[in-house]
Amino acid sequence: MSSKKVFLLVIAISIIGACNYGKNATDSSDTGHVSLKQLCEKYHTDKCPGGHNYLGVYELFFNPFRNVAKKVAEIGIAQGASLNLWKDYFPQATVYGIDIFDNSNLDTERIKTFIGDQSKRENLQGFITKYGSDFDFILDDGGHSMEQQQVSFGFLFKHVKHSGYYIIEDLQTSIYKGEYGSKPEFGTKPDESNATLTMIRTFINTRFINSVYLTNEETEYLNKTIEYCSVFSTNNNSITCIIKKKDS
Ligand SMILES: C[S@@+](CC[C@H](N)C(=O)[O-])C[C@H]1O[C@@H](n2cnc3c(N)ncnc32)[C@H](O)[C@@H]1O
Numbered sequence: 001m002s003s004k005k006v007f008l009l010v011i012a013i014s015i016i017g018a019c020n021y022g023k024n025a026t027d028s029s030d031t032g033h034v035s036l037k038q039l040c041e042k043y044h045t046d047k048c049p050g051g052h053n054y055l056g057v058y059e060l061f062f063n064p065f066r067n068v069a070k071k072v073a074e075i076g077i078a079q080g081a082s083l084n085l086w087k088d089y090f091p092q093a094t095v096y097g098i099d100i101f102d103n104s105n106l107d108t109e110r111i112k113t114f115i116g117d118q119s120k121r122e123n124l125q126g127f128i129t130k131y132g133s134d135f136d137f138i139l140d141d142g143g144h145s146m147e148q149q150q151v152s153f154g155f156l157f158k159h160v161k162h163s164g165y166y167i168i169e170d171l172q173t174s175i176y177k178g179e180y181g182s183k184p185e186f187g188t189k190p191d192e193s194n195a196t197l198t199m200i201r202t203f204i205n206t207r208f209i210n211s212v213y214l215t216n217e218e219t220e221y222l223n224k225t226i227e228y229c230s231v232f233s234t235n236n237n238s239i240t241c242i243i244k245k246k247d248s
Helices: 003-020 055-063 081-089 121-132 146-159 196-207 214-225
Strands: 069-076 092-098 112-116 135-140 160-168 227-231 239-245
Touching: 055 239, 069 081, 081 092, 081 112, 092 121, 112 227, 135 146, 135 214, 146 160, 146 196, 146 214, 160 196, 196 227, 196 239, 214 227
Parallel strands: 069 092, 069 135, 092 112, 135 160
Antiparallel strands: 160 239, 227 239
16 A cells, blocks of 8 residues: 555545544434443443443343333432433433432433332332333342342232343342441341351252242243343452343
8 A cells, every 4th residue: 555545544544533533422313333331431330340340141031121221220329420420321212210319300201210219019010000011121229128129029029021130239238247237227047047158159050030029920031031140240249140031
């Protein structure tokens, strides 16, 4: 290639680079190429690197359906950082949030909040009655107690669509001798027999769910419809679990 052609090629590459420069997470008009971690520049959820650091794992699972997801839900809203992150990442989806506190100030065309206690089935039924079923995923980042995590999982898994996901975050509250496990608000027994992580590990080893918080009907449904559970421990002593529903 002549030196003139090389020069023109370098100029062209520089122009393309300059056009893309600045197209980062703060450009909300086009987020189709932006990763979950990049969205942390804009939305400071504790799932980001520096916090629990779950987003690298979620990118692997969520990226294949980011442009087709229609309904995603999260228990635990706080200031709404993660609801906004999902809204940008899934351009076709409506994002639903459940929290014990009123967060209706966050409601928009594509974000819908609901007041409810995740440990009360009647509250969860109220959410489903209002917004319907068939979620691409439901993620639990609520109160993190054993009862809250397992009641929500048992009740809501049937409202995840086939091939969808249910995610339970912050399973470190299951570890009694860990930083959080002995805090009374999480209700973890010293022998961890009621712990959510124990329930998941038992399923991985036996393919049967065993939980004192679930009804027989819920247990039977989970045993029939879970395809797999994957547990991820991040470099920040945080543990999340991704549970896949069978495709039929
Ligand atoms: C860790 S914050 C959520 C953070 C948010 N998901 C994010 O990443 O930006 C936990 C939230 O769970 C809510 N919460 C606590 N107990 C709950 C319960 N029993 N039912 C529903 N939400 C609950 C709290 O009010 C709080 O807003």
